[in-house]
Amino acid sequence: MTLQNKILSVAKDTILNEAKAVAHLESLLDDSFSNAVECIYNSKGRVIITGIGKSAIIATKIVATLNSTGTPAIFMHAADAIHGDLGTILEDDVVICISKSGNTPEIKVLVPLIKNFNNKLIAITGNKDSFLGQQADYVLNAFVEKEACPNNLAPTTSTTAQLVIGDALAVCLLDLRGFSSKDFAKYHPGGALGKKLYLRVSDITKANQKPEVSLTTDIKKVIVEISEKMLGVTAVTKDNKIVGIITDGDLRRMLAKTDNFEALTAQDIMSESPKTIDNDAMAVDAMDVLETNGISQLLAEENGTYSGVVHLHNLIREGII
Template sequence: MEDVAIQSYAKDIILMESKAIQNLEALIDKSFSDAVKAIFDSKGRVIITGIGKSAIIATKIVATLNSTGTPAVFMHAADAIHGDLGTILKDDIVICISKSGNTPEIKVLAPLIKNFKNTLIAITGNKDSFLGKQADFVLNTFVEKEACPNNLAPTTSTTAQLVMGDALAVCLLKLRGFSRNDFAKFHPGGALGKTLYLRVSDITSQNMKPQVNPETPLKDVIIEISTNMLGVTAVLENDEVIGIITDGDLRRMLSTTENFTKLKAKDIMTKNPKTIANSAMAIDALDLLETYDITQLISHENGKYAGVVHLHNLVKEGII
């Protein structure tokens, strides 16, 4: 198959699945909102179960719920009927995912859950299936066909299940008023966590604080910039930042000035430099650096010079 044909086929699959997702909008009904409210009002956890590819989707939905404030646990449908039913506690709500809603494991499992008096929510492509009829609430994920040319391999159907799970999780997030700070509590590690909790002060506290005064000779300005290895120095007067000198300023000065032996910091500094509060989020510092196409920012705390944030700091922290 030629490259063009492969690419065309891939685009067709993406369009097919995207249309299936669009069709889900029409399937959102009162059963969906009732399911959301039941979970929100529950004192227990959400137990999500499934078989085959649906089980894999279930694990992802569990992860999304846990990270957005709704405690959730995965229980494999096959294991459930061989001892893992003990996972389900009195106040838990069970979500069962099945495209057909008629698989043997589901037919065994659903009545057992009902016998336990737990609320059962179905995510299924067949609301008239065994599962659909057993469930208290049905989230309809009907799709006309799979992206698989044989209409066999779960593709479009699992995408629909995943999107329905996302809709469920985000609706619960909204109901809980789950904030950016709440999200950070559950994501402390990695680059994602750092974008949510790392502050400018966490960076400036590790950096040197290069500074000169307006009368500092150019030679000493160069030494200050070189010694502190941030490519910049703040210019302070009466403990207030009045300017900034970068290594770029030095290069431009050298290219335009023949006699610079008598120059002082005030002669080459840039007045009113871009600054950021030391308490601001590091991701906000990145936004400023990108907006103004610069590599360093002066930070301040209660109006006083607090330090320097360099683009390289943000790269090192993994925020970029």
């Protein structure tokens, strides 16, 4: 076996091992899981998630997922907790403790302290019979038969299982809260994802110039309007309502058809009934219209009147594509 084939074989075995372990988690779900979700959902406090070692790293990810989906959460390192950070926990908070064995020294010290505060304790552990499992109000079983590590030592499959349990918790809570894409946008305002969720057509049209001619505007003025507004298009309007559109392509086709265009007006070369979009629509919806119709510009309307232009380049620049 070549070195390359050996590497691929180990990688595939790792993925298959973890995939089987994740699939097995479904059979381990019981009433304790649903009760834990209800406990968090009905709580007036936050979710405090703690762990040590690799479990602590998984805890930080679950915290991030909960926070971004409408469930306030805070990470508390198990070792720091017993040296002052227990003050993080407030009266109505729910505590989730993550530990594969459930028997690490820090966990054995921490759990009784949490119980003394009378906070509900949820365990994510691979050992239901462990100290943590016995002390917790709700136990979420993250048992795996073996790690992907060939020595069955390095936390690999077990941490993947913990992460999946955390995702399942977050998605269940998201569903119970009726958390929508609009809610999601509130917590993700930055980057391309955020813009897809909150950027509207109006945000683009107000930043663009507004090319506009009437039905009787002569061709020279049409060309100047398209050139000066730099969007490769102009709307043709009557009483501020869109009646047509003229693009760079329309001008090229006109020049190919006739040498005498001085007597022509916008009405003679415009395309009627152009594709339009409401000014309040999402920018990502404008992208769908452009892609579906194979066009580069889209006219926008507000209350039935012309409001501006959305260009493909606008959407590329904003990271919508």
